[in-house]
Amino acid sequence: MEKLIIAGREFESRLFLGSGKFRSNKQMKEAIAASDTEMVTVAMKRVDLNDKEDDLLNHILNPKIQLLPNTSGVRNAEEAVFAAQMAREAFGTNWLKLEIHPDPKYLLPDSIETLKATEQLVKLGFIVLPYCQADPTLCKHLEEAGAATVMPLGAPIGTNKGLQTRDFLRIIIEQANIPVIVDAGLGAPSHAAEAMEMGASACLVNTAIAVAGNPVEMAVAFKEAVIAGRRAYEAGLGTVGHNFIASASSPLTAFLYE
Amino acid sequence: MFSEEIVKLSWDKITRSIYAKTEADVRRALNKEHCTVDDFMALISPAATPHLEEMALLSKRYTEERFGLTMSLFIPLYLTNSCANSCVYCGFHISNPMPRTILTFEEMENEYKAIKALGPFENILLVTGENPAKAGVPYLSKALDIAKKYFANLKIEVMPLKMEEYKELTQHGLNGVICFQETYNKERYNLYHPRGMKSKFDWRVNAPDRMGEANVHSIGMGVLIGLEDWRTDVTFLAHHLRYLQRKYWRTKYSVNFPRMRPAENGGFQPNVIMSDKELAQLTFAMRIFDHDVDISYSTRETPFIRDHMAPLGVTTMSAESKTEPGGYYTYPQALEQFAVSDERTAIEVSQRLKELGLEPVWKDWDTSFDIIRETVK
Numbered sequence: 076m077e078k079l080i081i082a083g084r085e086f087e088s089r090l091f092l093g094s095g096k097f098r099s100n101k102q103m104k105e106a107i108a109a110s111d112t113e114m115v116t117v118a119m120k121r122v123d124l125n126d127k128e129d130d131l132l133n134h135i136l137n138p139k140i141q142l143l144p145n146t147s148g149v150r151n152a153e154e155a156v157f158a159a160q161m162a163r164e165a166f167g168t169n170w171l172k173l174e175i176h177p178d179p180k181y182l183l184p185d186s187i188e189t190l191k192a193t194e195q196l197v198k199l200g201f202i203v204l205p206y207c208q209a210d211p212t213l214c215k216h217l218e219e220a221g222a223a224t225v226m227p228l229g230a231p232i233g234t235n236k237g238l239q240t241r242d243f244l245r246i247i248i249e250q251a252n253i254p255v256i257v258d259a260g261l262g263a264p265s266h267a268a269e270a271m272e273m274g275a276s277a278c279l280v281n282t283a284i285a286v287a288g289n290p291v292e293m294a295v296a297f298k299e300a301v302i303a304g305r306r307a308y309e310a311g312l313g314t315v316g317h318n319f320i321a322s323a324s325s326p327l328t329a330f331l332y333e
Numbered sequence: 334m335f336s337e338e339i340v341k342l343s344w345d346k347i348t349r350s351i352y353a354k355t356e357a358d359v360r361r362a363l364n365k366e367h368c369t370v371d372d373f374m375a376l377i378s379p380a381a382t383p384h385l386e387e388m389a390l391l392s393k394r395y396t397e398e399r400f401g402l403t404m405s406l407f408i409p410l411y412l413t414n415s416c417a418n419s420c421v422y423c424g425f426h427i428s429n430p431m432p433r434t435i436l437t438f439e440e441m442e443n444e445y446k447a448i449k450a451l452g453p454f455e456n457i458l459l460v461t462g463e464n465p466a467k468a469g470v471p472y473l474s475k476a477l478d479i480a481k482k483y484f485a486n487l488k489i490e491v492m493p494l495k496m497e498e499y500k501e502l503t504q505h506g507l508n509g510v511i512c513f514q515e516t517y518n519k520e521r522y523n524l525y526h527p528r529g530m531k532s533k534f535d536w537r538v539n540a541p542d543r544m545g546e547a548n549v550h551s552i553g554m555g556v557l558i559g560l561e562d563w564r565t566d567v568t569f570l571a572h573h574l575r576y577l578q579r580k581y582w583r584t585k586y587s588v589n590f591p592r593m594r595p596a597e598n599g600g601f602q603p604n605v606i607m608s609d610k611e612l613a614q615l616t617f618a619m620r621i622f623d624h625d626v627d628i629s630y631s632t633r634e635t636p637f638i639r640d641h642m643a644p645l646g647v648t649t650m651s652a653e654s655k656t657e658p659g660g661y662y663t664y665p666q667a668l669e670q671f672a673v674s675d676e677r678t679a680i681e682v683s684q685r686l687k688e689l690g691l692e693p694v695w696k697d698w699d700t701s702f703d704i705i706r707e708t709v710k
Contacts, residue, residue: 249367250578251579311361311371327386327389327645328385328386328613330637331385331613331641
């Protein structure tokens, strides 16, 4: 498998994990280990930024893992930029998952504020991975603003509904010059495999693993699905049968044989 | 820039891969909704020739989905035949002893008026040879200023320009630029373009990048069929198209596959002849590969192939073209750049399209968009 490169850093694993919603920090740690992930996002609002011994953080920290603080909780670009600077200070990393969802019900990303914040944060030297709508035009704007990746959603966050946005994701992947990470809505390993078969660079999964009957087993299942999907993509998928072609009664190309 | 990408592609490897494509590769490509360049190679390969009917059906379906039952019409106007280049296949070759013309602004205006009398054309393509001293950017700017009074959509087909120059021309109403690479075979490119600015492969191959950077609304690409193996050349074109689409995503793209015919007067003999069947195969393959790209057929093609292919993938056609400067009014007898095969009038072409169930579209742009864009800046 090809290695994934984001902002110059290589990743062997194309599965990224979220750290919320687990029954216990211990179980989260085990799931992270079982998934072989090398990038874990953590909501800065969940962490005590002044406590070096923070329990959640200590269960994630590992030299193999790129910590990806996220700004979940902020409602606009201004708050996001402020939060990002705090995160950089506290976590000692420039990496940032930009999440701006002013709507507390569906937690849908605010496209306008996300673009604004990306522009500002890139100028401030952040490596910005924005969570965003599966909007191809927005993704091109984010790319031009200097985002390191785009992270379009597959379905509303936490719904486990899979790739409801697949037609738009396909266009985003086709047009992107930066990695596309499908984030939010992936409920089953098959969803992740489908995203990877389409050519997504990576998947970010949280709820589906955290709330599974056995999160550790589910982490392994997602790991394998992501690998299988990527392998299939690199191998070149066989006949899928999109185009059922009926034979015409009056051939269109008869003139070529006149 | 594409010059940095093209070095990663091997001409020989691609050629071998195309000719090694199998029935299974073709099947796989035909069953995909979105093809990769590799699938495109299968569709243009000899292995796909038994599948022309299926390809035609798909091509027709995608074309109707994106373009409906329409055909956009345009007309070219050659402003000059003065050229510093020595392209071995071209009638305007520098060493060709022939009278050279650069239309004056008054002559130009007469041409515009004469074109308007042929049909309700709103899309015009202004063509020049390479003479930056006498027919450079200031000349083109003026030509566009005058054309704007008569036409809504202005394109040019001229020597590659600098990014700033493309930008400057957009200030004069330029909507699109056509610049064919002729061939992507870098090693052999200079056999055909031995001298002059045109001999600089990278300068030419990066022209669409400069157009994209200048925010030109539409970019026209093409290879001249008759120089190198057309299958390999159009595969490079497909890579180039994908590269540009990802980078300059606000731009619209068109492709054209001008076929050279054997010269009757002992001039340059094409190295390859593309049959009608092969042109049809390429057209279908291009449409299956890219549902949105404009595919243009010029009057180099015969009425027979133009009429039959019109509903099957072609989306733009020229009509009643003269390929000599001032050919519509000022110098109707001057030496043409290439021979036209479809000599029907624009009205006859439009009538025929209607009989085929297609709506001829003369206008699909409005000058007010350019004014809006200017005002917003």
